[in-house]
Amino acid sequence: MSLFLLLFSPLLFGLYWLIRYQIHQARIRSLVDQYGFSKDKLRPLKSAQLQKLISELDDLRSANQPFELEALAKKYR
Incomplete structure (x- = not known):
């Protein structure tokens, strides 16, 4: 059992960080596509x-506040 954990724990750890990295990149891609x-x-x-x-961008967009939305988005363009 300990040999099993020794061999597969680094694999699971790497898989966990790969999934986190992919989620992070997907969030960046969505912001680049939606807001430029x-x-x-x-x-x-x-x-x-x-x-x-x-979430802040979505809240401002749903509240229909274009000036605040543009002020927030200006920092990242």
Whole structure:
């Protein structure tokens, strides 16, 4: 059993980080496609910061506040 854990734990750990990386890149791609953001400005953001940015953009968009939306989006273009 310990040999099994020794061999497959790095594989599971790597798979976990690969999935997290793919989710992070998908969030960046969606922001680039929807709002025309620069990938270089979004890349240093962490996943939680990206999620917060996406939720703020969605809230402003649903509240129909174009000036605030543009002010928030201007930093990342």
